[in-house]
Amino acid sequence: MVSKKCVAMILAGGQGSRLGALTKNVAKPAVPFGGKYRIIDFPLSNCVHSGIDTVGVLTQYQPLELNTYIGNGNPWDLDRSMGGAYVLPPYQSGASGEWYKGTANAIYQNIGFMEGFNPENVLILSGDHIYKMHYGKMLEEHIAQDAAVTIAVMPVDWEEAKRFGIMNTDENGIITEFEEKPQNPKSNLASMGVYIFKYDVLKKYLTDDERDPESANDFGKNIIPKMLADGEKMVAYSFEGYWKDVGTIQSLWEANMDLIDDPPKFDLNDRKWVIYSRNYALMPHYIGETAKITNSTVTEGCEIDGEVDHSVIFSAVKIGKGAIVKDSVIMPGAVIGDGAVVEKAVIGVEATIGKNAKVGVSPESADNKYNSDYCTHGIVLVEGNATVADGEDIPKGSMIQA
């Protein structure tokens, strides 16, 4: 029987409800990011570079686009005969078929899938973080330490620490305490939601957890505290580098802006750690006679005739003559009409901004009918396929729905 040293399971079923209209029709891992990627490209590419060739992607919320996107895994070199990428939706079985109740339950329901590969270890990942990480090194450490579970942690600002699951460790990196969103954190080592379990340990805890009717079936709330209480060997693996949870409109916008700093906070132009993505056979981009592009990234299929500064322009975007785009994220296929001005905005897939429209220029006001709690810090969000009419004035902080 085939035996895999490590199989990865990516939790990609979440809605990402704080992304507002961006995740109305797609799951958060399928949200476009960084010009030509989707969020899920990051964990998938990390897996391949880490030598992990068997990846289950657990989908639930609005899975169609994500399922099609992953397909047979070929863009990530995961179309393998022995392993590869598999989309794992919830399924009916006997009398009990049910939705994924929590992160732990989602993995529990796929024990049958994992058994097929007879894994020694299982890597649990979240499908909604932006980072480059060598899981192989973490796996080596996990094996060398003979840990029951190894949890990736990274130092965060002390101020921020209360938003995370915080790991307190001894001098050898053994986890002694775990606190979910503590008011007075004792350490600033935050869990990144990246776990490597010994498979037999994982299976035991998932099975026990499933029998507990009181459990929320969640790794952070149930599995990890239970293992700690049982005295299992739990090791913290320190990660240093860029890592971002793009769970809100603001953090998604910020993470995109991080790519265009000079030098960038997060570098995607790194041939040693290429982020793979599904390719759509688009021509190179064309920069017109009247265009001016600075401090920005532009990708395939775009036709730019306007002015672009400090922005991330995704594929097949059209920016008309005299248009000005600043501090913005323009997702695939969006059209910015001639003379339109777009500032500090996230423009969704195939949205249309009419000629001479103003988006994110006028100041915020309390009586703006488009005001939305999702749009903090004055960022404007225009949903995919939505249209802003010619000449319309959309103030800062608006969310425009399709």
Next chain:
Amino acid sequence: MRNDTMGIILTGDEKISPLTDIRANSALPVAGRYRIIDFVISNMANAGIVNVGIATESNYSSLMDHTRSGKPWDLDRKNSGLQILPPNLEKEKFGVIKGNIDLLAGIRDYIHRSTETYVILSLGNMVYNIDFAAVVKQHKAQQADITVVYKDVNGMEEADLSHYTLLDIDGEGCVTDIEVQPYYPKTTNASLEIFVMEKALLESIIDECSARGDVDFVKDAVIKKMDGMRIFGYKFDGHIYKVDSMKTYYQTNMQFLKEDRRKELFNRKRPIYTKTKDQSPTKYGADAKCTNSFISDGCVIEGTVINSILSRGVKVAKGAVVKDSIIMQNSVIEPDVEVSYVVFDKEVTITKGRKLIGQENYPLAISKGSVI
């Protein structure tokens, strides 16, 4: 139902030094991220053809490296798919390929083994976007023996016209006369060297010509057999560019700066596919000035780029000016460099402050990996 047409792409060895020293002509980078052969392979794939053979003459490792399994064109199939056919050096006649019949004779077994009824024959070094399904449909409707795709090049200088094979075509679309590169052109219907016929006919032509020592498909087979056959023209109204010299290479690339050409050659109905390299988006710096240019992914542009075509991963440093040029993959233009009318092959580096100026009708080509 399985598609009943197969495609054969003939890749010649027209030399465009120094660019073809290391690769087949059909494997030349064009329009930034493509190779010339991408156009014909995509045309065939877009017509639903699943059996494509590429007959090669020399430097074919460049083509193999590019096409690999045929995946980008969805031609990695269990049955047939895309195949590179190296020249058959075993047969005694080979050594020098004197004409396209020699090339076809070398792949005679492959043609024979294929199970399709019809065959499209085309060249690998032409940039065009055609609906091959429509060509085959017309061929069948007219019950033609051979269909020749042509273009009315009305308006072309007589001297240029003399480079083409010209067709006399009657009101029914029937080809009544063919002249190869005539000194005094009688018509403006230029053959595009694209033919459709039954596979069995092609096989008999190859066998007959080989037996007689004939080498040219048009002169020795089609023209000689004209009286007994139904030869029809298929009029192609789009743009088509054959790349067989440095001048045509340069001009073909520059077509992509025109909006109507981009719309035609990269239309949504029939996409052009190519091998992907997963480059990150192109980055423009604070002082970048870029106008009227066609830019691939993975570039870093901090200087000025005007009227140019950039392949993937090109770096243009601050203060550098690139004008009217074609810069291939991973070339580096250092600070304060000035280049115009140049063609840089892959991985060329031009060091700080240097100048290199070619002319529009004579662009300056620099070979792969050079450091200036």
